[in-house]
Amino acid sequence: MILMKSNVLLEVYVHYQSHKIKLVTWRVVQEWRLTMAINREAMKAIPIKAYLDHKAIGYEPHGRNTIHLTEKNGHGLVVNLEKNTFQWYSSPAGDVYGDLGDFIENWFEMDKKSAWKEWAAFSRAYGSMDESTKADYTAPVSKKEDFDFGRWRTAKTTTNTEDYLINVRGFHPKFVEPLLKSGVIKQGTPRKDKETGEWMKPAILFPWINEDSKVVGLDVQGTDVDFEKFGKRGTEKRIGYSSDTNYGFNLKFGNGTDNLIVFEAPIDALSYTQQNLGTLRHENTTVLSLSGLNTNKVLNQLNIMTQARNNSLPEKLIIATDNDLAGMNFANEIYTGYSWHEHMEVVRQIPVEGKDWNDQLKAGVKGIEQFSLEENKKRYDTLYKLRDLDSSFIPSRGDNVVGARAKQKPLKDVNSVGSSSATNKTTTNKEDRALENRTRNVAIISNAMKNVQASQKDSAKVRELLDFVAQGQKFSPSNSWAIYGQRPNATIVMGYEQFQNEGIQVLHEQAKGKGIKTFGAPKNIKTIVTPDGEIVRWNQATEQQRKDANAGILNTKESKFYPIQNVFDISQTNATTEDLKRLLPQRPIDLHIDNSPQHLANAYGVLKQYVEKQGYRVVDNDAQANTFLDNNASHSPNEVYGGAFSHKGAIYTDSKHPENNTIILRPDMSNLDKVQTLAYEVGKVSLYQNSNDAAVDKDSHLREAKANLTSYVVLKNLGLDPEELSQVNSNGSAEGQEGKKGSLTDAFMNLADSDKSAELMEVTHAGSEVTRFLSDRLANGEVIHYEALSSKTVKSNNATKLQEQVIQDQSQEAVRTR
Numbered sequence: 066m067i068l069m070k071s072n073v074l075l076e077v078y079v080h081y082q083s084h085k086i087k088l089v090t091w092r093v094v095q096e097w098r099l100t101m102a103i104n105r106e107a108m109k110a111i112p113i114k115a116y117l118d119h120k121a122i123g124y125e126p127h128g129r130n131t132i133h134l135t136e137k138n139g140h141g142l143v144v145n146l147e148k149n150t151f152q153w154y155s156s157p158a159g160d161v162y163g164d165l166g167d168f169i170e171n172w173f174e175m176d177k178k179s180a181w182k183e184w185a186a187f188s189r190a191y192g193s194m195d196e197s198t199k200a201d202y203t204a205p206v207s208k209k210e211d212f213d214f215g216r217w218r219t220a221k222t223t224t225n226t227e228d229y230l231i232n233v234r235g236f237h238p239k240f241v242e243p244l245l246k247s248g249v250i251k252q253g254t255p256r257k258d259k260e261t262g263e264w265m266k267p268a269i270l271f272p273w274i275n276e277d278s279k280v281v282g283l284d285v286q287g288t289d290v291d292f293e294k295f296g297k298r299g300t301e302k303r304i305g306y307s308s309d310t311n312y313g314f315n316l317k318f319g320n321g322t323d324n325l326i327v328f329e330a331p332i333d334a335l336s337y338t339q340q341n342l343g344t345l346r347h348e349n350t351t352v353l354s355l356s357g358l359n360t361n362k363v364l365n366q367l368n369i370m371t372q373a374r375n376n377s378l379p380e381k382l383i384i385a386t387d388n389d390l391a392g393m394n395f396a397n398e399i400y401t402g403y404s405w406h407e408h409m410e411v412v413r414q415i416p417v418e419g420k421d422w423n424d425q426l427k428a429g430v431k432g433i434e435q436f437s438l439e440e441n442k443k444r445y446d447t448l449y450k451l452r453d454l455d456s457s458f459i460p461s462r463g464d465n466v467v468g469a470r471a472k473q474k475p476l477k478d479v480n481s482v483g484s485s486s487a488t489n490k491t492t493t494n495k496e497d498r499a500l501e502n503r504t505r506n507v508a509i510i511s512n513a514m515k516n517v518q519a520s521q522k523d524s525a526k527v528r529e530l531l532d533f534v535a536q537g538q539k540f541s542p543s544n545s546w547a548i549y550g551q552r553p554n555a556t557i558v559m560g561y562e563q564f565q566n567e568g569i570q571v572l573h574e575q576a577k578g579k580g581i582k583t584f585g586a587p588k589n590i591k592t593i594v595t596p597d598g599e600i601v602r603w604n605q606a607t608e609q610q611r612k613d614a615n616a617g618i619l620n621t622k623e624s625k626f627y628p629i630q631n632v633f634d635i636s637q638t639n640a641t642t643e644d645l646k647r648l649l650p651q652r653p654i655d656l657h658i659d660n661s662p663q664h665l666a667n668a669y670g671v672l673k674q675y676v677e678k679q680g681y682r683v684v685d686n687d688a689q690a691n692t693f694l695d696n697n698a699s700h701s702p703n704e705v706y707g708g709a710f711s712h713k714g715a716i717y718t719d720s721k722h723p724e725n726n727t728i729i730l731r732p733d734m735s736n737l738d739k740v741q742t743l744a745y746e747v748g749k750v751s752l753y754q755n756s757n758d759a760a761v762d763k764d765s766h767l768r769e770a771k772a773n774l775t776s777y778v779v780l781k782n783l784g785l786d787p788e789e790l791s792q793v794n795s796n797g798s799a800e801g802q803e804g805k806k807g808s809l810t811d812a813f814m815n816l817a818d819s820d821k822s823a824e825l826m827e828v829t830h831a832g833s834e835v836t837r838f839l840s841d842r843l844a845n846g847e848v849i850h851y852e853a854l855s856s857k858t859v860k861s862n863n864a865t866k867l868q869e870q871v872i873q874d875q876s877q878e879a880v881r882t883r
Contacts (some may be wrong), residue, residue: 070371072318074450075708078857083121088415088472098325101229108151108165108166108184108185108188109149109165109166109182111165111187111188111191112149112163112165112202113144113149113150113165113168114132114144114146114147114202115191115194115199115202116168116169116187116191117134117144119187119190120603120604121572121603121604121611122134122172122604123135123588123589123590123591124144125197130146130147130359131144131145131146131578132144132146132501132798134842135588135589141398141503146451148166148573149162149165150162150163150164151168152357152359153168153171153357153442153818154368157171157174161394162360162398163261163523165184165187166180166184168822169183169184172311177277187825190220190835201769210307211305211307212280212281212282212283212305212306212308212309213307214272214280214283217253217255217283217305218268219251219253219254220252220253220254220267221250222252222437222859223245225252225266225267225288226241226250226251226252226267226269226288227241227242227245228288228410229269229288230269232647233288233290234332234336234426234427234428234565235336235423235427235568236335236339236426237339240335240339240342240825241801244335248272249272249316250269250270250271250272250331251270251272251688252267252268252269252270253267253268253269253270253285254267255267256268259476260534263841264289265289265301266287266288266289267288268285268286268287268288268301268304268325269285269286269288270283270284270285270286270477271283271284271285271286271314271331271354272494273308273309273312273313273314273315273821274312274315275309275312276369276373276667281308281309281312282304282305282308282309282310282312282313283304283305283306283308283314283669284302284303284304284313284314284330284354284356285301285302285303285304285305286300286301286302286331286332287300287301287302289301289302289331291539297461299559299560299563299566302330304356309363310356310359310361310362311361311365312360312362312365312647313353313354313355313356313359313366314334314353314354314356315334315351315352315354315366316338316351316352316864317350317351317352318336318345318346318348318349318350318351318352319347319349319350320347320349320373321350321370321376322349322377322379322716323349323350323380324349324351324368324379324380324382324383325347325350325351325353325366325367325370325379325382325383326350326351326352326353326383326385326414327353327354327355327362327363327366327382327383327384327385327386328352328353328354328355328385328386328422328461329354329355329356329357329358329386329387329392329419330354330356330420331354331356331569332350332423333354333387333421333422333423334353334354334422336350336421336422336423336425336426337352337385337422339426340422340425340426340479341433348770351366351370353366355386358392358395359384359387360392360395360398360399363382363399366381378408379409380409380410381409381410381411381412381413382399382409382410382411383411383412383413383414384396384399384412384413384414384438384441385413385414385415385422387415387420387421388415388416388419388420388421389716390445390448391831392415393441393444394445394449396413396438396442396445397441397442397445398442399411399438400438400439400441400442401442410878411438412435412436412437412438413435413436413437413438413441414434414435415434416430416432416433416434416546417430417432417433417434418430418432419565419568420565420703423566424565424566424568427566427567428568429568434852445662451749455467463824465696466763479632483815486752503629506582507629509582510550510583510584512550512627512800513546513547513548513549513550513551513582514543514546514547514550515550515726516550517530517546517549517550517822517825518822520824521814521821521825522717524814527774527813527814527825528777529553530549530825530829531730531774531778531781531807531828531832532781533549533553533555533841534778534829534832534833534836535777535778535779535781535782535832535836536556536782537652537782537836537837537839537840538557538558539837539840540558540583540833541584541833542581542826542829542830542833543584543826544584545829545833546826546829547581547582547583547584548581548583548632551581551582552581554634554636554852555581556634556635556636556649557634557635557638557648557649557796558581558632558634559632559633559635560630560631560633561580561631562622562632562634564638564640564761565645565655567648568640568644569635569639569640569641569644570635570638571633571637571638572639573636573639575633575637579637580631580632580633581628581631581632581633581634582629582631583631583632584627584628584629584630585627585628585629585630586627586628587625587626587627588625588626588627588628589623589624589625589626590602590603590623590624590625590626591603591621591622591623591624592621592622592623592624593606593610593611593613593614593619593620593621593624594620594621595610595617595619603621610745610856615660623679635648641731643873651840651844651845652782652783652784652844652845653671653782653783653839653840653842653843653844653845654667654668654783654784654843654845654846655783655784655845655846656737656740656741656783656784657669657784657785657786658784659784659845659846660737661846662736663846664738664846664847665736665737665739665740665846667843667846667848668740668744668783668843668845668846669739669740669743670840670848671782671838671842671843671848672740672743672744672747672839673836674741674745674811674842675750675751675839676728676746676747676750678838679750679751679754680724680726680728680754681716681726681727681728681750682726682728683727683743684727684728684729684730685729685732685739685743686741687729687731687732690729690731690732690734691732691786693715693729694712694713694714694715694729694731695712698780712731713730713731713738713747714728714729714730714731714732714742714743715728715729715746716728716746716750717729718753724790728743728746730742730746739786744776744779744780744783744785745776745779746776747776747779748773748775748776748777748778748779748780748831748832748835749769749772749773749775749776751775751779751831751832751835752768752771752772752774752775752827752828752831753768753772755827755830755831755834758860763811768825771824771827771828773813774813774825774828775828775831775835777832777834778828778831778835778836779832779835779836782832782835782839783839784834864882878881
């Protein structure tokens with residue numbers, strides 16, 4: 066950027082008198098401002114995508130015309146390629162939007178002057194690129210298709226949607242029912258997850274209706290709760306393909322033209338509506354969801370309402386976005402960017418309880434805190450200075466409250482505006498603090514893993530670990546160990562915001578440094594290897610290092626980075642006994658107390674599904690199985706290793722011909738025995754299929770001992786005590802032979818005489834896979850029903866039974882001939 070021309074510099078030098086200097090200085094400033102304004106308009110055309118490539122900042126497609134950043138600290142940053150703008154919903158400054166200059170300023174946390182210099186430097190670099198490269202960046206973006214609601218499959222039933230909105234989100238059944246009947250919201254159909262292959266529950270669809278009563282887009286709200294997969298939200302949230310982003314989910318009361326109330330999400334809009342339905346019914350009000358923080362939607366809706374009012378602005382605009390930094394910053398944009406307040410009342414409303422309106426609904430509290438946008442800016446400025454606190458949640462001050470609290474349930478985790486915690490920060494820079502925190506947190510996880518590894522020396526502690534795994538919490542095996550090693554008595558573990566979504570608050574004294582440390586989903590990052598072997602992340606490398614890397618002088622490589630996340634046990638919250646009952650993971654079935662024939666049949670069917678998915682056939686109706694099992698138990702102790710189960714079932718694995726893999730069960734067992742025995746064999750199947758041991762066949766005793774521990778996890782998950790059901794001898798032989806009786810874990814301890822941590826991790830992985838499979842399909846003995854997945858012809862019962870019998874006969878014959 067050129068601040069002055071040479072003749073201006075000469076004039077400053079010659080006219081040294083004070084009044085001359087003042088005059089020239091003013092001329093310089095004016096010329097600098099004019100140059101900057103002209104250059105900025107020209108430089109806005111420089112593609113943000115080109116700058117991302119120049120800085121090797123990772124990104125991936127987000128839609129037809131957008132990309133989003135994949136860097137760890139770039140969550141929520143989306144670039145619109147068509148408009149050449151970005152929006153960062155979760156930046157340290159809240160929701161920010163703008164051109165490349167604004168991006169540089171916010172991404173690198175620069176002041177405006179430094180950001181301008183960086184922008185100008187890249188402008189020169191971009192100008193030196195060949196025309197074909199620039200053409201790739203400036204090629205017209207393909208025209209967006211019109212949204213077609215007809216492509217979206219909707220279900221005839223609404224059971225799943227009702228269950229989610231009422232039992233998870235806290236809505237009243239009488240409020241939900243008319244929404245579904247009128248088609249204001251709809252239930253989608255199950256779909257297959259592209260990554261895992263698992264079927265997902267039907268999502269809730271929130272159609273966007275325009276002024277012509279046409280559906281022009283929709284929000285998709287998933288109903289599968291999985292915090293590892295979906296991050297801090299816990300559920301899938303997205304906008305339907307090709308939706309017209311000028312619109313959003315909306316409800317109209319009266320003619321809808323007098324007042325506009327805007328929210329961040331459909332769930333928030335509906336939560337507010339339920340609590341204020343009595344007032345809204347008597348107003349001409351539009352309730353609008355922005356699907357994030359989008360000023361375009363606000364402008365478009367105001368324009369529609371203004372036209373309906375004969376070119377007169379609505380009477381009132383209410384900014385009811387979340388009570389956090391991002392929500393407050395959005396209100397700031399409205400306050401500083403427009404002059405509506407001269408012709409229309411514009412106010413801020415937040416809930417009196419929780420971060421958003423659904424938090425308040427679930428807490429059973431009613432009320433609105435209303436204040437001016439000037440007051441909002443003051444609050445934002447104060448809280449922004451404290452943005453390094455663990456939570457961006459801003460407690461309500463209780464001033465200007467409209468309405469009264471229906472039930473008092475104080476939030477325990479409040480970051481007071483007057484807190485002095487920010488004043489005690491060290492003077493180290495952001496990178497140093499991040500490194501120190503990560504080093505400390507990695508050490509915590511490492512020590513937790515060592516605690517678990519130490520338990521392998523004690524049979525009782527191994528059983529405690531397996532009992533923890535059998536709870537069926539949806540964490541990776543490594544994170545299960547990390548959680549158990551830090552808090553062995555943990556029962557219900559979630560993130561801070563996941564508990565908030567359930568109307569529960571992590572206690573303030575627990576939130577500060579007492580979270581359970583776990584690893585988040587890995588991110589791919591590009592790194593540079595310096596001559597002395599140091600690994601440097603690309604975005605932290607010097608300009609010269611990046612040039613040397615591009616020239617091939619320095620080596621680069623892709624590395625996986627695992628962010629560290631805090632989770633909490635429910636004992637660290639203000640949860641009530643009722644909350645505990647509601648959130649405890651439901652057993653697929655509790656076989657200890659449940660003998661319902663239908664439930665036993667359901668459990669058996671789901672277990673059989675798992676076995677067949679792993680490539681095993683189940684033979685459970687062969688009259689000769691009894692003789693075979695009795696003989697096999699006495700002559701093949703290495704294959705039948707389950708004590709009391711040895712005469713009830715057996716598993717045959719043929720590594721060379723896996724199509725022959727078979728599980729054989731006695732046909733004369735009770736339904737309960739059949740479920741117990743198949744569950745035992747399922748544990749073994751999972752271990753065999755998930756084992757990382759390349760030499761398992763060289764030590765069949767070790768393999769069978771690990772398989773027994775996996776079966777322990779499965780049986781425990783189904784409400785049984787494995788030690789009561791199956792006892793083995795301490796030397797590893799089946800019950801009935803000579804030797805001292807011991808437990809499944811005793812046998813494992815005796816057989817694995819070296820470090821057993823790798824084997825225990827295999828057991829954790831195999832056991833967790835089964836518990837996840839069961840919990841996705843069975844709850845308290847009831848099958849979890851999804852909508853029909855296709856219209857394939859279903860075979861008649863007789864044909865199906867005949868085919869099953871043929872398979873059973875063939876598999877039994879194959880076993881006999883070997």
